[in-house]
Amino acid sequence: MTRRVVILGGGTGGTLVANxxxxxxxxxxxxxxxxxxxxxxxYQPGLLFVPFGTTRPxxxxxxxSAQLAKGVTYRLDTVDQxxxxxxxxxxxxxxxxxxxxxxIATGAELMPEETxxxxxxxxxxNVFTFYxxxxxxxxxxxxxxxxxxxxAVNVVDMPIKCPVAPLEFAFLADAYFRRRGIxxxxxxxxxxxLDGAFTKPIASATLGGMFEERGINLVTExxxxxxxxxxxxxxxxxxxxxxxxLAVVVPVHGGSAWVGRxxxxxxxxxxVPTDEQTLQSMARPExxxxxxxxxxxxxxxxxxxxxxxxxxxxxxxxxxxxxAPSARYDGHANCFIETGAGRALLIDFNYETxxxxxRYPGRIGLPLLAESRTxxxxxxxxxxxxxHVLLPGRDVPGIGADMPMAGKVPAPMPASSLAGKER
Amino acid sequence: xxxxxxxGQEIExxxxxxxxxxxxxxxxxxxxLARTAGVxxxxxxxxxxxxxxxxxxFAKGTGxxxxxxxxxxxxxxxxLYELFPKGPAKLAARIAGIPKPRGCx
Ligand SMILES: Cc1cc2nc3c(=O)[nH]c(=O)nc-3n(C[C@H](O)[C@H](O)[C@H](O)COP(=O)(O)OP(=O)(O)OC[C@H]3O[C@@H](n4cnc5c(N)ncnc54)[C@H](O)[C@@H]3O)c2cc1C
Numbered sequence: 023m024t025r026r027v028v029i030l031g032g033g034t035g036g037t038l039v040a041n042x043x044x045x046x047x048x049x050x051x052x053x054x055x056x057x058x059x060x061x062x063x064x065y066q067p068g069l070l071f072v073p074f075g076t077t078r079p080x081x082x083x084x085x086x087s088a089q090l091a092k093g094v095t096y097r098l099d100t101v102d103q104x105x106x107x108x109x110x111x112x113x114x115x116x117x118x119x120x121x122x123x124x125x126i127a128t129g130a131e132l133m134p135e136e137t138x139x140x141x142x143x144x145x146x147x148n149v150f151t152f153y154x155x156x157x158x159x160x161x162x163x164x165x166x167x168x169x170x171x172x173x174a175v176n177v178v179d180m181p182i183k184c185p186v187a188p189l190e191f192a193f194l195a196d197a198y199f200r201r202r203g204i205x206x207x208x209x210x211x212x213x214x215x216l217d218g219a220f221t222k223p224i225a226s227a228t229l230g231g232m233f234e235e236r237g238i239n240l241v242t243e244x245x246x247x248x249x250x251x252x253x254x255x256x257x258x259x260x261x262x263x264x265x266x267x268l269a270v271v272v273p274v275h276g277g278s279a280w281v282g283r284x285x286x287x288x289x290x291x292x293x294v295p296t297d298e299q300t301l302q303s304m305a306r307p308e309x310x311x312x313x314x315x316x317x318x319x320x321x322x323x324x325x326x327x328x329x330x331x332x333x334x335x336x337x338x339x340x341x342x343x344x345x346a347p348s349a350r351y352d353g354h355a356n357c358f359i360e361t362g363a364g365r366a367l368l369i370d371f372n373y374e375t376x377x378x379x380x381r382y383p384g385r386i387g388l389p390l391l392a393e394s395r396t397x398x399x400x401x402x403x404x405x406x407x408x409x410h411v412l413l414p415g416r417d418v419p420g421i422g423a424d425m426p427m428a429g430k431v432p433a434p435m436p437a438s439s440l441a442g443k444e445r
Numbered sequence: 446x447x448x449x450x451x452x453g454q455e456i457e458x459x460x461x462x463x464x465x466x467x468x469x470x471x472x473x474x475x476x477x478l479a480r481t482a483g484v485x486x487x488x489x490x491x492x493x494x495x496x497x498x499x500x501x502x503f504a505k506g507t508g509x510x511x512x513x514x515x516x517x518x519x520x521x522x523x524x525l526y527e528l529f530p531k532g533p534a535k536l537a538a539r540i541a542g543i544p545k546p547r548g549c550x
Contacts (some may be wrong), residue, residue: 179511260532274512291516433546
């Protein structure tokens with residue numbers, strides 16, 4: 023009897039799971055179907071470089087179908103809703119698809135319309151985002167003609183994809199204006215709802231120091247209530263105002279809308295409550311979730327989807343074989359943080375362990391929590407790694423799903439940050 | 446761990462003043478906790494939010510973020526800031542006797 027695994031979303035997580043699972047299962051007994059609403063796979067980490075003219079937008083896009091292994095069926099359709107009891111997916115074309123195992127990988131959506139004034143008259147004129155391809159391209163033109171004034175980088179609310187990207191944007195903007203010789207005419211600030219530069223105390227302290235060095239203002243615990251583009255002003259819910267000439271806003275995120283239409287599956291933000299270790303949805307054992315769509319404590323990042331993918335595939339295999347899922351995701355995440363002028367920093371952490379100094383993946387490796395040129399080069403090489411190793415779902419020698427401790431140098435927690443420590 | 450006295454009871458709290466053991470909380474403690482948090486007299490709306498925070502905590506292991514609170518409690522975010530100026534999720538969590546909402550990373 024052939025069984026069917028339906029994967030919703032053919033982005034980072036969906037693609038790598040489809041390819042990996044295809045190698046782990048027999049084509050005669052397991053069908054693998056990937057559903058996505060378009061055929062343009064965007065390398066999202068590359069969006070960061072588009073506004074500064076160092077990456078061409080179209081170079082980040084490849085056909086989704088071409089990233090899928092032979093033996094994986096690709097369906098171009100939009101998911102409308104899932105019936106968990108009947109185990110069917112209803113598409114907006116009217117088609118219905120039954121499944122034995124469902125993998126949810128529909129990611130997160132930008133919801134700029136949720137913030138008052140954000141998509142008003144100033145949208146794409148003096149208010150931009152670099153979180154979409156169109157937004158990043160429009161911002162490139164605006165930055166090109168920006169000769170001085172106040173530039174506010176604003177994160178409206180968490181969670182967002184790649185929580186370090188707004189920091190990187192601020193660092194790159196600083197370097198960009200220096201290169202153009204107009205840094206002294208630009209007032210640069212990061213306006214964030216967090217109580218520091220980042221959520222993790224040790225990394226937050228290091229990064230906070232880097233803001234000071236570069237003369238970038240850090241405005242914290244700021245909950246944006248309104249973007250008034252005509253007055254050039256952000257207004258927080260508690261009445262604080264931040265003036266801008268150019269605002270670069272990361273809009274609030276939510277899960278894909280179909281989740282909200284599927285009874286018993288999602289939370290109020292349309293993310294999917296998920297067992298943070300087995301990656302099964304809380305709703306049903308045959309429904310698995312990875313990447314930005316899941317509500318687990320890990321960051322919404324491609325590296326997370328990558329490490330989760332290993333665990334998820336093993337647990338899907340076990341489920342199909344009638345075994346209990348035994349693989350456990352430990353919350354492992356890592357990310358390169360561009361700090362400008364050809365340097366970058368790397369952080370590596372999991373549910374329980376903070377980012378700390380040292381090297382990754384072992385004693386001889388990339389420097390952690392320290393700026394270096396190697397990290398920058400590694401970040402740019404990551405694009406090739408993404409298309410040729412990560413998406414095909416290959417194993418990389420020396421890089422497993424679990425966070426490695428070898429090479430890390432435990433550092434004491436900065437005392438000042440203990441009050442804000444996450445549980 | 447520091448402790449505070451509320452309604453004649455000694456309560457263990459974390460560095461941010463959040464309850465370590467939500468079970469120690471009683472409804473009678475709310476008015477006093479509200480005063481120390483600078484929220485003032487509690488009305489029906491405040492109480493509804495506080496009750497909701499506790500329900501969410503016991504169902505999900507963490508209190509909701511402001512946005513989720515606005516979407517699911519029926520009290521709009523703008524109003525939440527009027528009720529609990531300076532951070533509804535944090536203040537309501539403190540008054541509701543639950544740990545600091547995990548927020549998101
Ligand atoms: C500016 C920026 C910079 C980033 N930088 C980094 C970085 O440096 N490092 C890093 O690790 N991560 C980074 N990320 C995050 C990373 O790109 C995401 O976390 C990752 O792509 C998540 O994978 P996913 O599979 O969950 O979602 P996605 O890759 O977004 O895929 C979701 C897919 O679901 C499809 N879909 C959604 N709804 C439906 C529907 N109803 N029907 C059919 N299909 C649907 C979408 O079309 C999409 O293809 C960055 C993101 C951004 C925006």
